[in-house]
Amino acid sequence: MAGVLHFDDVSLTRDGSAILSDITWQVSSEQRWVVLGPNGAGKTTLLQLASSLLHPSSGSATVLDERLGSSDVFELRPRIGFASTALARRIPQDERVLDVVMTSAHAVTGRWNESYDEVDVRRAQRVLREWRLDSFEDRRFGSLSDGEQKRVQIARAIMTDPELLLLDEPAASLDLGAREELLQLLGAYASSTESPAMVMVTHHVEEIPAGFTHALLLTDGRITASGPLDEVITSSALTSAFGLELVVQRDGDRFTARAA
Numbered sequence: 539m540a541g542v543l544h545f546d547d548v549s550l551t552r553d554g555s556a557i558l559s560d561i562t563w564q565v566s567s568e569q570r571w572v573v574l575g576p577n578g579a580g581k582t583t584l585l586q587l588a589s590s591l592l593h594p595s596s597g598s599a600t601v602l603d604e605r606l607g608s609s610d611v612f613e614l615r616p617r618i619g620f621a622s623t624a625l626a627r628r629i630p631q632d633e634r635v636l637d638v639v640m641t642s643a644h645a646v647t648g649r650w651n652e653s654y655d656e657v658d659v660r661r662a663q664r665v666l667r668e669w670r671l672d673s674f675e676d677r678r679f680g681s682l683s684d685g686e687q688k689r690v691q692i693a694r695a696i697m698t699d700p701e702l703l704l705l706d707e708p709a710a711s712l713d714l715g716a717r718e719e720l721l722q723l724l725g726a727y728a729s730s731t732e733s734p735a736m737v738m739v740t741h742h743v744e745e746i747p748a749g750f751t752h753a754l755l756l757t758d759g760r761i762t763a764s765g766p767l768d769e770v771i772t773s774s775a776l777t778s779a780f781g782l783e784l785v786v787q788r789d790g791d792r793f794t795a796r797a798a
């Protein structure tokens with residue numbers, strides 16, 4: 539059970555405003571975390587810290603045993619897979635799907651003149667197959683549906699075999715069928731002992747895949763609850779995080795929430 543994230547009293551200030559305050563949080567390799575909270579709570583900012591794109595203003599943040607602020611982030615970043623809409627916007631629309639996934643091995647978006655060997659090609663093809671994308675290998679990224687593009691982004695993030703996988707709202711904007719297909723795939727991936735530690739930001743408890751083990755609730759940049767899923771995804775914890783009387787129900791592996 540290796541330590542993956544170790545945040546101790548972390549705060550982050552931007553342009554004079556406190557975005558995150560007093561964040562103490564630990565993630566180990568076999569855990570899969572979901573991060574929930576209202577708009578503007580600081581969820582994406584927390585993922586940016588975990589991906590080493592930002593450093594804390596105070597406190598100590600250690601990612602994969604590297605302390606942010608005193609390690610080489612260019613060595614650390616290839617060990618982390620990150621999929622988000624902001625990153626997806628950098629993918630050229632006319633890029634071939636196989637290349638979108640394969641260029642991740644060189645941490646670039648858009649194929650230029652890097653050379654790839656047969657091992658990279660075979661690995662990209664295997665990852666595309668695992669995410670039900672093998673028939674899209676030669677299609678242009680921009681020609682795929684939202685659901686297919688989200689799966690390509692995740693395939694790209696796991697191409698390098700990361701030790702930590704960060705997903706920022708992977709199911710946002712998907713229709714019901716595409717969301718359920720993605721959740722099935724994410725659930726199978728999260729349930730495998732071969733998979734890395736995962737942290738996924740979402741707005742909806744309905745989007746928590748099977749196999750996720752822990753949850754962190756953020757409100758106004760502060761943790762209001764964190765721990766095993768069953769202890770955190772409750773009516774009382776979500777009511778207090780969202781400031782609205784909510785009823786949460788669990789049905790098998792999945793959750794639903796509605797106003798009381």
Ligand SMILES: Nc1ncnc2c1ncn2[C@@H]1O[C@H](COP(=O)(O)OP(=O)(O)OP(=O)(O)O)[C@@H](O)[C@H]1O
Pocket residue numbers: 552553555557575576577578579580581582583584
């Ligand atoms: N570069 C920045 N400078 C100043 N404030 C910022 C900056 N980036 C984000 N913020 C602010 O930090 C707060 C947290 O933003 P963040 O995107 O992390 O929240 P979030 O929980 O992911 O929100 P959402 O659910 O709406 O995506 C917001 O109030 C946002 O306006």
